[in-house]
Amino acid sequence: MVSDDSEKAEFLEERRGKFNGQGDAVILPSTVEEVQRVVRCCASHQRPIVPQGGNTGLCGGAVSRPGEVLINLRRLNRILDIDPINDTMTVQAGCVLANIQQAAIESGRHFSLSLGAEGTCQIGGNLSTNAGGINVLRYGNAREQVLGLQAVLPDGRLWNDLTELRKNNTGYDLKSLLIGAEGTLGIITAAVLKLHPKPQQIETAFVALRDLEASLELLTLARAKSGGALSGFELVPQMGVELAERHVPRCSNPLPGDHRWYVIMVYSGTGLELRTILENTLASSFEKGTVTDAVISSSEAQTAQIWGIREGLVEAQLQEGERYTYDVAVKVSQVPDFIHRASALAEQRMPGIRPYPFGHVGDGNIHLSLFQPPGYDPARFRSRLPEFDTLIFDLVHELKGSFSAEHGIGLLKIAEMTDYKDPVGLSMMRAIKQAIDPLNIMNPGKVVATQSACQTSSRQ
Ligand SMILES: Cc1cc2nc3c(=O)[nH]c(=O)nc-3n(C[C@H](O)[C@H](O)[C@H](O)COP(=O)(O)OP(=O)(O)OC[C@H]3O[C@@H](n4cnc5c(N)ncnc54)[C@H](O)[C@@H]3O)c2cc1C
Known part of the structure; x- marks a missing residue:
């Protein structure tokens, strides 16, 4: 447990300053059994838990609020096995992504996931956000790099499916549920990852x-x-x-x-x-x-x-000042259309606004920033964010795109879930959450808020 307030700060602070983390306790377990013990204890006291990796997420998914217990996985950082014939690596969830890449290189293999935060983010966080990055075009998202998973469920039970099999059609694909769940269904403690030949x-x-x-x-x-x-x-x-x-x-x-x-x-x-x-x-x-x-x-x-x-x-x-930021996906063939239309809409709505689109055009994922016009009052600019959110997300919706391509939902995009997600799909997600976490203690309020929370948070 981290008790010193100044030491707690690095776990509670959110890097873009959009949320103010205030969890009561920060815990750094070093074994899977310790994770289970903490989760059981939280479940018995109905204490909400926030799992955390490298805290590089951009949607506030790892932000803890008053009364919540933050569990950071950084001490579960061992590479458990590398099998160059099976082309797999088994790792604990707290391994930093760059260390996994390096271990793969040292055994003559290649682990394909690569993103700007790779020196800090952890594989547990990457899987929980189904991270994308610069190699998606060739190798797919984080989800496609996984064969097996191990996780502590919200009641403290260990779900151990560290399979190294490439074919395994035995019912529902549970690992795919936990991957991309942003810690709302359990705490990932280990994974079996796919390796590839090291490019010469x-x-x-x-x-x-x-x-x-x-x-x-x-x-x-x-x-x-x-x-x-x-x-x-x-x-x-x-x-x-x-x-x-x-x-x-x-x-x-x-x-x-x-x-x-x-x-x-x-x-x-x-x-x-x-x-x-x-x-x-x-x-x-x-x-x-x-x-x-x-x-x-x-x-x-x-x-x-x-x-x-x-x-x-x-x-x-x-460094450039106030901006709105969007991480959206459209069909690859619609990327130019999206960029032209989004820029024109924004410029019409606020003359002088500076559109700044960049990113993974090869897979249709555009990061769009809209910088404030020079000299525009920053507070006034910030206050107009909801207007621009609607402008950009309505356009993405019209193009049958996604309002969150690779960063996830966290706390940031809860309103968009109700505004743009198919209601049937959303009710299936709520049913899954309810079945796996009936006490709603595992990262509550993130990704799928309860019906009432959604109604209050949804933008007008
Ligand atoms: C400079 C920079 C560049 C980036 N580039 C990209 C990019 O190209 N592509 C991309 O996809 N993202 C990118 N990101 C966003 C971020 O790095 C990814 O979302 C990353 O996968 C988060 O990993 P993390 O370990 O920091 O997770 P955290 O931020 O700690 O957590 C993210 C979410 O996962 C949950 N979580 C964390 N660990 C676990 C666990 N073990 N079990 C269950 N839940 C867990 C948390 O509760 C939270 O909801 C970038 C971020 C930065 C700062």
Whole structure:
């Protein structure tokens, strides 16, 4: 148990300052049995529990409130087994993602999940949020990286399904329920993860595009010609490059010039002439006018420079002032349409607002920030958030997209669950929650609030 208030702060603080964590107790169990004991004790006193990993989540799912007990998994951080023939790794939930990636590399394998917070987030948190990241295009979300799971249920029982099987059709897929449940159905304590061959070649290019539509033309060609080697395709706006260069030390544009849109393309694999394939794709795109300029990295330093811009454009947002942020998904073919329409709607509603779309265009997941117009009163800007939420989420809904692509629901998007989710699906979720957690003590109020809480929180 962490009792010192200053030590508690790192577990209670929410990194974007949107929520004020105030849990009564912070507990750091070091064994699965300890997790079970704490959960049983909480269940017998009907004390709400908040599971927590690296606390990098962006929707307030790991935020605890008065009266709640926060259980952070960081001490359950052992890699239990690596089986290079079965291509699996069994890990405890508190393992930091970057350590898992490193352990895979050291045994000549590859673990594909990769995201900006990988030096801090834990695999338990990644699975609980069904994290996405930069390799979804090739390998899928976190859910697709899992064969088996172990979790402590809200009554303290241990559900132990650490199976290493690739075929196992024995009823409901319970692990898929816990993955993406954001800690509302139980505390994940361990998982069996899928590994892949370690790519012998990785080619990274920074590519300037004719326009936004050109991103889809290039994506389609790259997918057709790369023999399945295309693993990353990230959209970078000119404004992102400018902000990264302005606000983040050591960030510099690998391709200076007047270009509105760029993509970062990554090919990875073994035994293919990836560089030649990439060069050919870029050359034919250049001839067609889809691509206006490009650089293929020729050194680790240049690759770091390219990824520095991608990471820098996220970091730079924090320095640029007030903004609304959206993590949405649409069909890949609708990405340009969504970006154009969302930007136009926002600009009409608030002249001078600065749209800043970027992200995983290869899988249809766009991170859209809307920066306040220069000189606009910050308090007034903040007060207009609900208006812009409706504007953007209505558009996403019209396009049959998702109001939360990869970050989840947490406390942040509870209202959108009732506003945009299919009511039948939502009632099935409530029934599942009620069946597994009848006392409603496991991360209550997150993802599926009770009917009455939903009614009060739903936006008008
Ligand atoms: C710079 C930056 C970049 C990011 N990039 C991406 C990205 O590209 N893609 C993406 O998907 N996300 C991204 N994120 C968001 C975040 O990193 C992910 O959501 C991550 O998966 C959260 O992991 P965590 O261990 O920090 O979980 P936490 O923030 O601690 O918790 C997240 C949720 O999971 C629950 N939880 C945590 N551990 C457990 C457990 N063991 N059992 C049950 N429930 C648990 C919590 O209760 C909470 O609801 C980014 C965040 C930052 C700060």
